[in-house]
Amino acid sequence: MDKGFEKQAEEWFERGRHDIETAQLLYDERGYTDSIVYHIQQAIEKYLKGYLVLHGKRPPKIHELDTLLNHINTFDKSFEHFIDLCEKAILCR
Numbered sequence: 001m002d003k004g005f006e007k008q009a010e011e012w013f014e015r016g017r018h019d020i021e022t023a024q025l026l027y028d029e030r031g032y033t034d035s036i037v038y039h040i041q042q043a044i045e046k047y048l049k050g051y052l053v054l055h056g057k058r059p060p061k062i063h064e065l066d067t068l069l070n071h072i073n074t075f076d077k078s079f080e081h082f083i084d085l086c087e088k089a090i091l092c093r
Contacts, residue, residue: 002056005053005054005055005056006054008050008053009050009051009053009054010050011050012046012047012049012050012053012059013046013047013050015046016042016043016044016045016046016047016050017043019039019040019042019043019046020039020040020043022039023035023036023039023040023043026039041065044065045063045065045068048065048068048069048072049068051072052068052071052072055075055076057071057075059071065086066083066086066087069082069083069086070083
């Protein structure tokens with residue numbers, strides 16, 4: 001694995017962790033569910049983009065989780081079962 005890809009992927013994963021930590025802080029302190037959901041969606045998006053980078057793919061400049069999952073599905077079918085779930089969820093669009 002190219003070290004450059006690993007470094008870029010880790011940057012995406014770190015940003016995703018920041019969103020999860022932010023969501024946890026909001027939950028613990030205020031319980032603002034709309035803001036919590038936003039940060040969880042952002043975290044998932046960043047983890048998916050990191051996964052793409054880790055596999056040598058350029059992540060598209062989009063925010064739709066179902067589209068990101070479809071990109072991943074072209075080389076890794078283990079994410080396929082999330083696509084249907086994602087298409088039904090408000091988090092995806």
